[in-house]
Amino acid sequence: MKSVNSTTMRLTAEQFRTLYLEHGRRAQGFFMRMMGYDVQLARDMVQDLFTRIWEHRDTFRADASFTTWMFSIAYNMCKNEYRHREIVQAYQEHILTTTTDIGADADTLEQQQRRQMLQKAINALPDNQKPLFLLRYDEELTVPEIARITMLPEGTVKTRLLTALKSVKQSMSKYNL
Amino acid sequence: MEKDQLKDLENESKELLSLLKETRDIENNALDLPPVEAITTRRKKRYTMRRVSAWWVAAALAVGIIIGNLSPRATNIKDVSDYASTYYADTCRSLADGDINFALLITHL
Numbered sequence: 686m687k688s689v690n691s692t693t694m695r696l697t698a699e700q701f702r703t704l705y706l707e708h709g710r711r712a713q714g715f716f717m718r719m720m721g722y723d724v725q726l727a728r729d730m731v732q733d734l735f736t737r738i739w740e741h742r743d744t745f746r747a748d749a750s751f752t753t754w755m756f757s758i759a760y761n762m763c764k765n766e767y768r769h770r771e772i773v774q775a776y777q778e779h780i781l782t783t784t785t786d787i788g789a790d791a792d793t794l795e796q797q798q799r800r801q802m803l804q805k806a807i808n809a810l811p812d813n814q815k816p817l818f819l820l821r822y823d824e825e826l827t828v829p830e831i832a833r834i835t836m837l838p839e840g841t842v843k844t845r846l847l848t849a850l851k852s853v854k855q856s857m858s859k860y861n862l
Numbered sequence: 863m864e865k866d867q868l869k870d871l872e873n874e875s876k877e878l879l880s881l882l883k884e885t886r887d888i889e890n891n892a893l894d895l896p897p898v899e900a901i902t903t904r905r906k907k908r909y910t911m912r913r914v915s916a917w918w919v920a921a922a923l924a925v926g927i928i929i930g931n932l933s934p935r936a937t938n939i940k941d942v943s944d945y946a947s948t949y950y951a952d953t954c955r956s957l958a959d960g961d962i963n964f965a966l967l968i969t970h971l
Contacts, residue, residue, distance in 0.1 A: 702898050705898050705901065706895075706898070709895045709896075710890050710891075710895050711890060713890070713893050713895060714886060714889055714890040717889065717893070718889075720885075724893075727893075728894070728896055731895070731896065732896050732900055732901055732904050733904070735901045736901055736904050736905050736908060739901070739905055740908075741903070758916070766968055791886055799881065800881070800885045800888075800896065802876075803881060803882060803885060804885070822879055822882050822883075823882065823883070823886045825883075843868050843943060846868055847867055847868045847871060850871050850872070850875060851871065854871070854874075854875055854878060
């Protein structure tokens, strides 16, 4: 990453490969959660994301964070996808089949239930809160970074995060979380 | 104000956020990341599709220009009628009857 950020604006094939291996899984996870646990769609989207990154590698500013740039593109892709899909419906179709399989081996039944409940609570967030919530608490980005990605004022980001976190906390209250 | 409230709530929700991160790690580790070669293939495919599309547009334009230049220029309704009669007897009859197919006329002008 340092070599990419500090010296050059145009990514080489080798740098691209390194970035893909370093950030691909993270981006795919973000897409999967954003798209209601549609694993196949997330797989397609991560490929599409990195295709776009390669095509727009000239626009990458050397002093900028690659993560912020990547999530800016990813966020816009999700917004476009939201316009075409009924995410809630997709989630309901996939929740019973997919989410229980993801990492199920390592979990006890109670943990699985808690995770499923958490997934449901996040997925139930409105479209204007969910990406902010995932960027902040899943991807651990700062409020200013999220504001840059979503092109929203920082105050709006904070207000929406507050509402979203309250809502998720409320849904998880029966687990004392 | 909002910032403080948010920070306070985040501090109160440490256990919840910890579960969230734990879930994220489990899910991300279980993901099957497509090989980097898949990106290269997709990139080439997109490039080829764009190139083919550009060729189709260019070819359609070229054909349009050629046809436009080869077609007789109709200056009045009789010219159009003569031209149409050469190629389309039906259209000619329509023209003679006064039932002019403007869409067809435009196509040939």
